[in-house]
Amino acid sequence: MKIEADTTVCIGAGMCALTVPKVFDQSEEDGTVVLLDPSPPAELEDAVRRAVTLCPSGALSVS
Numbered sequence: 058m059k060i061e062a063d064t065t066v067c068i069g070a071g072m073c074a075l076t077v078p079k080v081f082d083q084s085e086e087d088g089t090v091v092l093l094d095p096s097p098p099a100e101l102e103d104a105v106r107r108a109v110t111l112c113p114s115g116a117l118s119v120s
């Protein structure tokens with residue numbers, strides 16, 4: 058799994074960081090997403106897909 062995060066559309070809602078804190082964090086400056094692990098281990102895949110679904114701005118995608 059490979060994650061991409063588009064910080065230009067991220068609105069800093071923080072759902073991703075709340076859902077999978079091992080993979081997502083938020084910038085201290087503007088709250089936009091910080092990708093801690095763009096290729097997370099398989100056991101985090103379900104949680105990452107949930108975070109992608111929950112993101113209100115569509116900033117996250119997985120392949």
Ligand code: SF4
Pocket residue numbers: 062066067068069070071072073074083088089090111112113114115116117
């Ligand atoms: S959930 Fe979406 S909008 Fe919110 S911080 Fe994460 S990427 Fe940005």
